Amino acid sequence: MTSQMTENKLSVIIRACRLVRRMLRADPEARRSQLMYYSMLEEYFARILRAKEEGGFLVGHTVFFPAEIIYAMGLVPMHTETATWTMALFTGDCSDILASGARLGMAQEICTPHRGLTGAFASGALPHPDVMLWSNMVCDNTAKSGELIMEVCHCPGFLLDRPFKRSQHEIGYLVSELEDMICFLEERSGRKMDWDKLSEIVARMDRQIELVRQINELRKNVPTPFRPQGFLELLTVDYLFPGQPEALEYLETLHQELTEAVREGRGAVKPERFRLMTFFIPPMYLMGFLDRMSRQFGAVSVIEPFFTYWGEGRLEASRPLESVAMKSYMIPEMRMYGPLDERALNAIVQCVDDYKVDGAIYYADVGCRHSCATIKLFKDILAEKGVPTLVVDCDVVDSTVTPEDEVREKLEQFFELLEER
Amino acid sequence: MANVQDSGLSMLERFREVNRTFPRNRELVEWRDRGGKVFGWLCTYVPEEVIHAAGVLPIRIVGYSQETDLDDGNAYMYVNNCSFSRSCLQLGLRGEYDFLDGVVGGSTCDGARRLFDLWRQYVRTPFHHVLTVPRKYTDRAHMLYHCEVLEFKQHLEEYLGLKITEEALYHSILLYNESRELLRKLYDLRKQEKPPISGAETMEVLNASFRMPKEVFNQWLADLLDEASRSExxxxxxxxxxxxxxxxxxxxxxxxxxxxxxxxxxxxxxxxxxxxxxxxxxxxxxxxxxxxxxxxxxxxxxxxxxxxxxxxxxxxxxxxxxxxxxxxxxxxxxxxxxxxxxxxxxxxxxxxxxxxxxxxxxxxxxxxxxxxxxxxxxxxxxxxxxx
Known part of the structure; x- marks a missing residue:
């Protein structure tokens, strides 16, 4: 029963990726980068599925975790939150794994990506990792998720304790935590850290960040060349493939495609009417619908200050571990999850000007306390710039929270408002 | 006095009065009338001794202890944050903590972190500081937290334009330790088969403990212990x-x-x-x-x-x-x-x-x-x- 369910859930994702690729091949307007993206996604989950039978060492890890280290050691990473919301994306219904989480005694207050994740492990919908790594980089859900997963999966685990601020002594502490984690992984997996490989990965990650910055530069153009919800691809590539050759290939291809589109004046939506700023993640089960709405109304997300908008800073291959530590402070999301200082708030204002933003959509995930606590603050900042904000109450995984009709009505009203302005 | 028989403990009334009149309780008002500064702290990982050694009265920021509407808290913080943080923010937004000269938080939980962020943006208490609090107990975690305490101390000194002396720090540690020892004795009373003080009454004492100067609190608590131990x-x-x-x-x-x-x-x-x-x-x-x-x-x-x-x-x-x-x-x-x-x-x-x-x-x-x-x-x- 357990192994059957495991195969089913991952197989669904893999089959869905194949299907999308077939559809894209038949679509004359599809870009090569899209095909590459789904191919990468398919291979990522297929690798997890194959890990046990091929003698791979499967490492579960939470969001923003420095997977560079896992790759450098030749281990198989499994990004846990992405696994949950990819299930939601491709199956549209996560009620079974959420129910499984509830049976473990997990309260409703725990966000669905984590409730669903632990439920997925308990029901066998995802393979059990050989070790679980988690961190406090985002929120209490990630910081507290590991111990129950260890219990459910009967596996050892490691909490990466990442300091809140970025003073020198805090960065030093994080480096020492990374060193401890490497020792832990070496001990458990029997594999040694390949420091040369880590340096190579860090060098590629630096290039990866630079490419995202360049892609964002292209997105400033009117009309903007990148697909309405395309930023989720950037996000997923960043989460699943940090410093990996396929990520660079994807981003370089995408950059080339967008450069051509800009040169030819081709926009992602025709005509482009509304340039949007997006906060947080749209509900996965509504992605297709949101894409259609965007095209229908000529609305496109041109920037996501806390998802794709990388701050300043470079990674140094000669100091790989320090760079991995520094990267954790450079990640765009960390402006929101870290101390909410003026620098973080100024990024919003800067983005409005640079990307000629007409309006903002804030996906208020009911399970995400961090992102919801800043709705008013960000809305106030945007209002001062004359930019209206639409707040869409939703859940990134649970399709029962917000029906499609409700979102449609809200979006239509919002686009009408933007039109009137 | 739930299910505790016998007449009341007269000392309890004094603690109750502090809670009932907070933040206009006499002890706090007198402190401020003497020109004393008051800092609010948001979490038990904030080292009160450091604040006290700077000559500042540390008090705990809490929300309404009773059921109440949280309209402002909900509007600014959204309902999916805990009602404690929303309640604290509600009081802050309504000016109930306007007397504070500083607010100190820790990176302890999501609610505390966001409460601190929004407090700084909207309540605008003059001084603010947040400490990184490690989640582990390793030697390096202790070293990190010590650095954080030192940084906080330095920030306080710069802001207040004074030096926190070793003597002052030592005195504050003794004072707070005395308070802890007295509270331990209060809890020891509750080990009895039929304790002379209830859980609710103990909470009233504790609520007062972070709303008034420890110098006064310790004296009152010593008196309460004396009264309770003699009580029937x-x-x-x-x-x-x-x-x-x-x-x-x-x-x-x-x-x-x-x-x-x-x-x-x-x-x-x-x-x-x-x-x-x-x-x-x-x-x-x-x-x-x-x-x-x-x-x-x-x-x-x-x-x-x-x-x-x-x-x-x-x-x-x-x-x-x-x-x-x-x-x-x-x-x-x-x-x-x-x-x-x-x-x-x-x-x-x-x-x-x-x-x-x-x-x-x-x-x-x-x-x-x-x-x-x-x-x-x-x-x-x-x-x-x-x-």
Whole structure:
């Protein structure tokens, strides 16, 4: 029963990726980068599925975790939150794994990506990792998720304790935590850290960040060349493939495609009417619908200050571990999850000007306390710039929270408002 | 005075008065009239001794202890943040904490972090500082937290234009340790078969403890202990209970449990045992700031800390020490650290033969119908088990 369910859930994702690729091949307007993206996604989950039978060492890890280290050691990473919301994306219904989480005694207050994740492990919908790594980089859900997963999966685990601020002594502490984690992984997996490989990965990650910055530069153009919800691809590539050759290939291809589109004046939506700023993640089960709405109304997300908008800073291959530590402070999301200082708030204002933003959509995930606590603050900042904000109450995984009709009505009203302005 | 027989303890009235009139209680007003500064702290990982040694009165920022509307808190913070943080923010936005000269937080939980962010943006208390609080107990975690305490001390000195001397720090440590020792004695009274002071009354004392100068509080508490130990008062509760979980300042909630026949004899709350739990250990060869930082990181842990076993072990140790029949866990909705711990804690308690009742509540709530039914059923079950 357990192994059957495991195969089913991952197989669904893999089959869905194949299907999308077939559809894209038949679509004359599809870009090569899209095909590459789904191919990468398919291979990522297929690798997890194959890990046990091929003698791979499967490492579960939470969001923003420095997977560079896992790759450098030749281990198989499994990004846990992405696994949950990819299930939601491709199956549209996560009620079974959420129910499984509830049976473990997990309260409703725990966000669905984590409730669903632990439920997925308990029901066998995802393979059990050989070790679980988690961190406090985002929120209490990630910081507290590991111990129950260890219990459910009967596996050892490691909490990466990442300091809140970025003073020198805090960065030093994080480096020492990374060193401890490497020792832990070496001990458990029997594999040694390949420091040369880590340096190579860090060098590629630096290039990866630079490419995202360049892609964002292209997105400033009117009309903007990148697909309405395309930023989720950037996000997923960043989460699943940090410093990996396929990520660079994807981003370089995408950059080339967008450069051509800009040169030819081709926009992602025709005509482009509304340039949007997006906060947080749209509900996965509504992605297709949101894409259609965007095209229908000529609305496109041109920037996501806390998802794709990388701050300043470079990674140094000669100091790989320090760079991995520094990267954790450079990640765009960390402006929101870290101390909410003026620098973080100024990024919003800067983005409005640079990307000629007409309006903002804030996906208020009911399970995400961090992102919801800043709705008013960000809305106030945007209002001062004359930019209206639409707040869409939703859940990134649970399709029962917000029906499609409700979102449609809200979006239509919002686009009408933007039109009137 | 739930289920505690005999006449009242006169000293309790003084603590109640502090709570009833806060923030316009006489002790606070007199302090400010003398030109004293007052800083608010948001979490028990903030080292009060450092603030006190700077000549500033540290008080704890809490929300409404009773049920109330949280319109402003909801508007600014959204309903999926815990009602404690929303309630605190509500008071801040309504100007109830306008007298504060500074606010100090820690990177302890999501609610505390966001409360600090929004407080800084919208309440605009002049001084603000947030400490990184590690989640581990390793040597390096201790070194990091010591650096954080030193940085905080330096920030305070710069802001106030003074030097926090070793002598002042030493004096503050002694004062706060004295307070902890007195509170330990108060809790020891509750180890008795029929304690002379109830759980609700203890919470009233504790609420006052972070709303007034410790110099005065210690004297009052010493007087209360004297009065209580001479008193003939006896609790009539039928079962001994331990209260665990999220932040709680509502003495009426505890009183409600005791009214159903329970005797709350101990707890694991950041507003009580986890607040006063361990002393700062001096004479250990550590500098004063290091001794302080060690105390705060090693103290009875919050659910945020790792590994959770440390917290579970101490809960079980307390449960056994106070001979409790059962544990009542109260989790404020959206208090995620405690929600995550529940399945594991319940399992650990079950293995020790200690039943647990898990309640989902809102901060400031008193016993509603459903909670009453569940508490009554739990107490009846414990009574049956005793027989």
């Amino acid at each position: 008062r006896k609790s009539s509760g039928r079962v001994r209970l331990m209260l665990v979980g999220s932040v709680l300042t509502n003495a009426d909630f505890v009183r409600f449990i005791e009214d159903q026949g329970g005797m709350v004899v101990t707890d694991e709350l950041c507003t009580s045992t986890r607040y006063w739990g361990d002393p700062v250990v001096l004479d250990s060869g550590l500098s004063l700031t290091e001794a302080i930082s060690r105390r705060y990181l090693n103290n009875f842990p919050c659910a945020r800390m790792f590994p959770s076993e440390e917290r579970f072990d101490r809960i079980i140790q307390a449960a056994l020490g106070f001979r409790v029949d059962g544990v009542v866990s109260q989790t404020i909705r959206y208090c995620v650290p405690y929600a995550h711990d529940l399945p594991l804690l319940e399992k650990r308690l079950r293995e020790c033969g200690i039943p647990m009742l898990a309640l989902d509540i809102e901060y400031g709530t008193s016993g509603s119908g459903q909670i009453k039914t569940r508490v009554q059923a739990f107490i009846e079950m414990l009574e049956a088990k005793r027989r």
